[in-house]
Amino acid sequence: MSFSLLSQILVFLALIFTVFAFGRKLKIYAQLARPVDRAKPKGDLQKGVLYAYTLGMAPWSKESTRLHALAYLRGVAFHVGIFLGLAILVASPWLGEMPQYVRNILGFVIAAGALLGLLGFVARFLEHNLKALSNADDYFAVLIVGLFLAAEALWLFFPAARVLFYLVSAAMLVYAPLGKIRHCIYFAYSRLFYGRFIGSRAVLPHSQQNAR
Amino acid sequence: MTTTKIDIALNLLNQQLNQPLTAALEVCARCGICAEACHYYVAEPKVEHIPAARAESLRKVYRSEHDLLSRLFPSWTGAERLTEEKLAEWADIAFNKCTLCYRCTINCPMGLDTPLLMTSLRAIATATGNAPEVLEMLADAAIEKGKDPEIYLGFYKESIKDMEVELQELTGNPDASIPLQKQGAKKLYVALAGAHTILPVAAIFETVGEDWTLSIFEAANYGIFLGDASRAKAIARRIVDEAKSLGVEEIVISECGHAYYVMRWVAPNWFGDEFTFRVRSIVEVLAEYVQDGKLKLDPSANSEPITYHDSCNLGRKGGILAEPRVVLQAVTNDFRELTPNREEAYCCGGGAGLVALPEAYDLRMMAGKPKADQVKRSGAQVVVAACENCRLQLGDLSGYYGLGIGVTALTDLVVKAMRLPGNQKTVEHIMTLETANSGEHDNAEVWGSTDLVSLPSTKGDRSEPKSNV
Numbered sequence: 001m002s003f004s005l006l007s008q009i010l011v012f013l014a015l016i017f018t019v020f021a022f023g024r025k026l027k028i029y030a031q032l033a034r035p036v037d038r039a040k041p042k043g044d045l046q047k048g049v050l051y052a053y054t055l056g057m058a059p060w061s062k063e064s065t066r067l068h069a070l071a072y073l074r075g076v077a078f079h080v081g082i083f084l085g086l087a088i089l090v091a092s093p094w095l096g097e098m099p100q101y102v103r104n105i106l107g108f109v110i111a112a113g114a115l116l117g118l119l120g121f122v123a124r125f126l127e128h129n130l131k132a133l134s135n136a137d138d139y140f141a142v143l144i145v146g147l148f149l150a151a152e153a154l155w156l157f158f159p160a161a162r163v164l165f166y167l168v169s170a171a172m173l174v175y176a177p178l179g180k181i182r183h184c185i186y187f188a189y190s191r192l193f194y195g196r197f198i199g200s201r202a203v204l205p206h207s208q209q210n211a212r
Numbered sequence: 213m214t215t216t217k218i219d220i221a222l223n224l225l226n227q228q229l230n231q232p233l234t235a236a237l238e239v240c241a242r243c244g245i246c247a248e249a250c251h252y253y254v255a256e257p258k259v260e261h262i263p264a265a266r267a268e269s270l271r272k273v274y275r276s277e278h279d280l281l282s283r284l285f286p287s288w289t290g291a292e293r294l295t296e297e298k299l300a301e302w303a304d305i306a307f308n309k310c311t312l313c314y315r316c317t318i319n320c321p322m323g324l325d326t327p328l329l330m331t332s333l334r335a336i337a338t339a340t341g342n343a344p345e346v347l348e349m350l351a352d353a354a355i356e357k358g359k360d361p362e363i364y365l366g367f368y369k370e371s372i373k374d375m376e377v378e379l380q381e382l383t384g385n386p387d388a389s390i391p392l393q394k395q396g397a398k399k400l401y402v403a404l405a406g407a408h409t410i411l412p413v414a415a416i417f418e419t420v421g422e423d424w425t426l427s428i429f430e431a432a433n434y435g436i437f438l439g440d441a442s443r444a445k446a447i448a449r450r451i452v453d454e455a456k457s458l459g460v461e462e463i464v465i466s467e468c469g470h471a472y473y474v475m476r477w478v479a480p481n482w483f484g485d486e487f488t489f490r491v492r493s494i495v496e497v498l499a500e501y502v503q504d505g506k507l508k509l510d511p512s513a514n515s516e517p518i519t520y521h522d523s524c525n526l527g528r529k530g531g532i533l534a535e536p537r538v539v540l541q542a543v544t545n546d547f548r549e550l551t552p553n554r555e556e557a558y559c560c561g562g563g564a565g566l567v568a569l570p571e572a573y574d575l576r577m578m579a580g581k582p583k584a585d586q587v588k589r590s591g592a593q594v595v596v597a598a599c600e601n602c603r604l605q606l607g608d609l610s611g612y613y614g615l616g617i618g619v620t621a622l623t624d625l626v627v628k629a630m631r632l633p634g635n636q637k638t639v640e641h642i643m644t645l646e647t648a649n650s651g652e653h654d655n656a657e658v659w660g661s662t663d664l665v666s667l668p669s670t671k672g673d674r675s676e677p678k679s680n681v
């Protein structure tokens with residue numbers, strides 16, 4: 001069996017493991033109680049949820065992201081890169097026939113994501129608060145995802161790097177449900193609860209409106 | 213096998229693990245951008261004051277219990293087993309180092325509910341005997357009083373009778389009264405201990421011809437500070453039963469942040485279908501009166517520069533953001549906002565029961581520094597807060613940082629702007645009372661007392677204790 005085929009099988013198995021592991025986590029999570037809020041809303045629940053997922057994520061919407069605009073935008077761009085990178089990984093068996101100039105464009109985008117990940121990794125070492133908050137898992141998570149993006153970019157530029165790309169991807173996929181990367185599956189829930197809170201209580205996006 | 217405190221704590225943590233709590237435990241990216249959201253950090257930029265660092269103390273234990281990787285390689289994820297020392301650390305974090313202000317949540321890109329985690333820690337601290345005694349004592353006293361209100365009722369009615377005389381002087385209406393236990397009244401007004409939360413509201417209700425009755429209980433609920441649902445529910449139950457038996461349409465809560473928060477947002481989940489009435493803060497009712505033109509107000513009556521402090525429980529956690537401003541615009545010509553304000557306002561630093569803990573004085577003076585700085589920058593001479601807790605803290609901050617400000621309730625300003633016949637004397641007394649709360653003192657006494665925050669009598673002598681039962 002060739003290395004290439006082996007790496008393909010490996011990444012496929014890793015993908016199945018990840019989907020299964022995340023699926024299981026979500027299933028367990030769904031079985032937990034979700035408190036029903038019986039207090040009569042003051043504001044609009046849906047508006048709050050919509051805001052939480054949209055404008056509430058805008059860099060100007062919160063003091064924290066205004067103060068840390070660069071770090072925040074870096075993080076957002078990194079995560080956009082990750083999702084694009086995952087989509088490309090899943091589609092990779094069918095991307096072989098793509099013209100090289102398209103691969104190059106995607107490669108630059110993914111490489112930018114990798115660079116931003118790397119910057120995040122360095123920031124954790126250098127920034128006092130970040131360093132104090134971080135554990136080994138935090139460093140490794142950003143490193144492995146950054147490496148995944150870097151390997152993918154390399155493969156997009158140089159199709160011959162497929163084996164390396166798949167091996168790194170497999171490692172990242174296996175680690176994802178085990179370590180800090182799994183926070184991604186709780187993001188939507190956390191924003192949902194937040195949106196319901198601020199919406200039902202007419203805190204946001206209502207706060208500048210009149211009393212009635 | 214004996215059950216240890218550790219067992220109790222871990223069992224309780226497991227029982228509490230619902231979807232919101234689990235999401236809050238799992239979703240943190242440890243990005244650290246919530247640091248400046250916390251007034252403790254702004255006052256003293258230390259890692260331990262970053263909201264995520266506080267929550268990490270709980271997460272470390274959660275991971276050691278619930279995460280495979282952490283069980284295999286604890287040092288990799290920073291997982292830690294729960295110890296008695298850690299329990300003590302949790303109590304300190306939850307009761308002293310977090311005022312449950314929700315400011316970190318609105319600033320977190322994940323919307324992470326750190327106060328929910330801190331409430332969980334409070335519950336654990338209470339269950340393991342690590343909660344502040346003062347809070348337990350105050351909660352238990354309120355529950356005891358609720359068991360047999362008849363014991364206190366006679367005395368309370370006497371106090372109200374005295375207060376009615378003051379009300380008649382203030383309004384110039386010899387028939388003005390403070391109705392108690394009035395069957396079928398529209399509004400049940402629940403005050404705090406002390407005439408200062410009854411008399412101004414009674415004057416306003418009297419003027420607009422409101423159909424109301426005064427609750428025989430006080431609004432404060434120390435059970436909620438303890439994270440103890442059963443005690444908080446028992447305290448709220450007294451008011452719910454009273455509202456039901458009188459058949460009122462709505463409960464109106466005095467200018468008190470946490471009392472409003474409990475009755476408006478938490479209690480409906482405890483009482484379900486029994487909750488047939490609506491709950492509003494007196495601030496919302498005042499705004500309605502102003503908008504409906506029911507109150508004749510003279511804004512020149514409050515000539516000093518005035519600013520407004522958004523109580524976290526009313527504002528960021530309750531959505532009462534526009535209403536106080538509607539009222540303020542009507543009662544003064546010189547209203548200036550603090551910056552930041554509304555949902556971005558800083559906590560006063562004394563919230564979630566901290567103001568009642570005598571040993572926390574230095575801590576809350578430190579934590580209140582951002583608020584003190586804001587007030588100073590505004591140039592205001594009077595700070596309005598629609599929360600007793602905040603007013604006590606602001607008064608202390610004024611003394612500590614030499615702000616020289618007056619601290620007052622919204623209703624007091626309204627009464628002043630109503631220019632009632634007995635106005636001048638009464639309002640001066642109210643303002644004297646509010647500004648008297650400066651310097652180091654035992655706010656637990658103020659909170660828990662039945663007479664310390666009584667309005668000084670308009671006759672020149674101090675009123676009799678004006679206690680709600």
Ligand code: SF4
Nearest residue numbers: 241243244246264320
């Ligand atoms: S901002 Fe939110 S995600 Fe970031 S460290 Fe703070 S709590 Fe965690």
Ligand code: SF4
Nearest residue numbers: 250310311313314316
């Ligand atoms: S709830 Fe308020 S006091 Fe508590 S950690 Fe968050 S910002 Fe700080």
